[in-house]
Amino acid sequence: MAAGVLVVTEIALGKPVAPVYELLGLAGRLAAGTSGKVEAALLGRGIEGCASDLIARGAERVYLADEGALADYEPERWVARLVRIARESGPAAILLPHTTLGADLAPRLAFRLDTAVAAGCVEIARDSGRLLFTRPCYGGSFRETLSMRTAPAVATVRGGCHEAAARDPRRKGEVVRVEASTAEPAPRMNVVARERTVSDGMRLEEARVVVAGGRGLEGADGFVLLAELAQALGGAVGASRVPCDLGWCPHSMQIGLTGKTVAPEVYIAVGISGAGHHMAGCGNAGNIIAINTDREAAIYGQARWGLVGDYRQVIPPLIAAIREIHATARKSE
Amino acid sequence: MRIAVCVKQVPNPDTPAAVFRVDETARELVLPPGQPLAMSPFDEQALEAALRIRDELGGTVGISALTLGPDASRSVLKHALAMGADEGVLLADPALLSGDSYATALALAAAVRKLGAVDLVLAGRQAADTDAGAVGIGMAELLGWTAVTFAKEVRVAGATARVTRVLDDGLETVEAPLPLVVTVSNELGAPRKPSLRETMRAARKPVAAWGAGELGLAAQRAGAAGARRVRERLFVPARESHCEFIAGATPQEQASALARCMRDAKLL
Ligand SMILES: Cc1cc2nc3c(=O)[nH]c(=O)nc-3n(C[C@H](O)[C@H](O)[C@H](O)COP(=O)(O)OP(=O)(O)OC[C@H]3O[C@@H](n4cnc5c(N)ncnc54)[C@H](O)[C@@H]3O)c2cc1C
Numbered sequence: 120m121a122a123g124v125l126v127v128t129e130i131a132l133g134k135p136v137a138p139v140y141e142l143l144g145l146a147g148r149l150a151a152g153t154s155g156k157v158e159a160a161l162l163g164r165g166i167e168g169c170a171s172d173l174i175a176r177g178a179e180r181v182y183l184a185d186e187g188a189l190a191d192y193e194p195e196r197w198v199a200r201l202v203r204i205a206r207e208s209g210p211a212a213i214l215l216p217h218t219t220l221g222a223d224l225a226p227r228l229a230f231r232l233d234t235a236v237a238a239g240c241v242e243i244a245r246d247s248g249r250l251l252f253t254r255p256c257y258g259g260s261f262r263e264t265l266s267m268r269t270a271p272a273v274a275t276v277r278g279g280c281h282e283a284a285a286r287d288p289r290r291k292g293e294v295v296r297v298e299a300s301t302a303e304p305a306p307r308m309n310v311v312a313r314e315r316t317v318s319d320g321m322r323l324e325e326a327r328v329v330v331a332g333g334r335g336l337e338g339a340d341g342f343v344l345l346a347e348l349a350q351a352l353g354g355a356v357g358a359s360r361v362p363c364d365l366g367w368c369p370h371s372m373q374i375g376l377t378g379k380t381v382a383p384e385v386y387i388a389v390g391i392s393g394a395g396h397h398m399a400g401c402g403n404a405g406n407i408i409a410i411n412t413d414r415e416a417a418i419y420g421q422a423r424w425g426l427v428g429d430y431r432q433v434i435p436p437l438i439a440a441i442r443e444i445h446a447t448a449r450k451s452e
Numbered sequence: 453m454r455i456a457v458c459v460k461q462v463p464n465p466d467t468p469a470a471v472f473r474v475d476e477t478a479r480e481l482v483l484p485p486g487q488p489l490a491m492s493p494f495d496e497q498a499l500e501a502a503l504r505i506r507d508e509l510g511g512t513v514g515i516s517a518l519t520l521g522p523d524a525s526r527s528v529l530k531h532a533l534a535m536g537a538d539e540g541v542l543l544a545d546p547a548l549l550s551g552d553s554y555a556t557a558l559a560l561a562a563a564v565r566k567l568g569a570v571d572l573v574l575a576g577r578q579a580a581d582t583d584a585g586a587v588g589i590g591m592a593e594l595l596g597w598t599a600v601t602f603a604k605e606v607r608v609a610g611a612t613a614r615v616t617r618v619l620d621d622g623l624e625t626v627e628a629p630l631p632l633v634v635t636v637s638n639e640l641g642a643p644r645k646p647s648l649r650e651t652m653r654a655a656r657k658p659v660a661a662w663g664a665g666e667l668g669l670a671a672q673r674a675g676a677a678g679a680r681r682v683r684e685r686l687f688v689p690a691r692e693s694h695c696e697f698i699a700g701a702t703p704q705e706q707a708s709a710l711a712r713c714m715r716d717a718k719l720l
Contacts, residue, residue, distance in 0.1 A: 195598070218620055219602060219620045226585065226586040231593060236584075237584075238584050251684060254583075255689075257463075258583070259583075261687065262686070263685065264683070264685040266684050267680060267682070268680045268681070269680045307628055310624055310626050313624045314624070360638070364638065370618055371621050377638065384719065408710070421691055422693060423693065423695065428703050433703045437707040437710060444720050448720075
């Protein structure tokens with residue numbers, strides 16, 4: 120029976136996104152003690168250099184498709200190539216990060232391979248030979264554990280749920296090129312415009328500190344204050360769905376079930392009530408700090424520290440206090 | 453032009469989780485009697501997208517609402533008809549129920565084939581109960597059509613759709629030829645409320661009910677028998693957080709105390 124695990128690499132700014140390393144760590148643990156290998160599929164343009172990075176993180180074989188046509192994610196080209204890679208690799212499971220790309224790609228791949236998909240997993244375990252996939256459902260309030268009757272199982276995995284594979288440059292692995300085939304159909308869809316949200320360079324998903332605002336901010340101005348707090352902490356700003364829907368901030372800032380998954384060391388939730396839908400995207404943060412006027416808010420049930428108060432009165436002195444601590448620390452160095 | 457919209461009945465997503473009970477043996481969620489059921493919000497937005505296309509293109513656009521679910525799902529079709537859909541299709545045959553994304557996509561794709569001459573299938577990006585997000589894309593794969601996901605806007609001109617998609621870091625607009633499946637995200641905006649006039653008319657709109665036989669699906673491929681995913685367990689995740697409330701007579705004092713907690717925990 121197949122036991123290998125194939126990780127599909129998503130690239131941003133020229134390197135694998137952080138969850139890919141977590142998937143390699145997970146794949147290593149799932150394949151350990153079996154005959155299966157940890158393999159990675161690497162698609163894109165000018166990404167050949169990432170192959171050694173994936174190997175250092177535990178991939179024993181990297182299937183590489185490096186060409187202009189794959190520069191931007193285009194589902195039909197990617198699926199066609201990944202189907203060929205999956206047939207050659209024959210894994211027990213194919214893992215993808217639970218990002219927009221992963222959520223778009225995984226079901227396509229599963230149906231094309233005539234198998235099934237588990238989306239947004241938080242845990243994957245091996246239990247006497249079979250794989251078990253645990254994922255949030257019903258808006259994040261419940262969890263289900265699934266097994267699959269067909270192989271390979273395809274799964275997207277939320278970021279921050281698994282320890283990343285440590286980098287070890289002595290690791291060895293092979294690189295197998297997978298060239299375009301004439302049988303690959305031309306994509307039917309065509310990108311005519313792309314509009315990236317300008318960010319100051321820090322990816323929300325990779326920030327060590329995230330300051331997130333909710334309906335309690337009562338307007339776009341609140342986000343100016345949150346940006347200042349995030350800056351003092353060297354972090355990024357996120358949001359619950361409400362401010363995104365109301366146009367106070369871009370949709371790319373949405374955290375939650377249908378937004379981004381973040382797992383920073385510190386998550387400061389400001390004016391956020393703590394709905395299951397929201398917590399599905401940040402419940403794995405190391406330390407949750409809640410600032411809310413309502414002492415009964417659900418968010419406090421998941422927070423390490425709670426500050427009951429109006430954010431307008433609390434955040435300015437908090438920024439000042441943090442800056443003061445930083446200044447004192449610098450002086451004593 | 454014909455648009456098929458896939459709509460699912462789910463427990464009202466605003467129902468507090470504490471109201472539900474987990475039946476560990478059946479591995480099902482039990483909703484106490486009388487709790488409201490609703491159309492999954494993203495499906496409501498998919499229907500809204502269809503209605504906007506018809507608003508723009510006019511009377512030549514026909515909209516069919518499709519649902520797979522128990523008999524009680526009739527009410528979700530009623531809601532769709534009251535919002536403005538022209539006809540409903542109910543797949544309530546027990547042989548089709550209790551499947552997974554695969555079995556559901558298979559049945560809905562068969563229903564789209566049976567409807568015939570469908571140019572566009574719209575579905576929510578995911579159902580608000582399973583949160584899986586595979587049925588719409590799966591239907592496209594089974595029909596051999598293109599799928600465009602996470603739509604914020606869907607427009608049709610001639611034989612081409614123009615879809616604005618929500619990405620992790622912005623937006624993208626794609627063009628794709630019909631027939632096509634589009635999954636719709638909440639960024640599309642609020643769906644319309646049924647008007648009194650449409651609600652009155654809805655009672656006279658046709659609703660067809662098709663079973664596995666009419667869809668040409670063999671029993672072993674449909675519903676629970678055809679499912680590839682098995683739910684082994686359903687449970688409430690453990691939360692082991694104990695919140696320490698920050699004391700202080702003034703906001704300034706609270707803020708300084710919080711900053712000190714963060715410093716002492718080496719988080720600054
Ligand atoms: C299918 C589905 C998917 C969803 N996906 C997501 C998702 O991905 N992400 C997401 O976030 N939501 C999502 N939601 C919405 C979710 O259910 C909640 O409605 C939403 O998270 C609530 O946002 P909020 O906490 O900002 O607002 P509210 O619940 O309204 O909370 C506002 C909070 O602000 C506090 N407050 C008010 N004034 C102040 C003040 N001056 N200072 C401090 N605190 C103040 C209030 O006490 C309250 O607790 C989804 C919903 C559905 C149905």
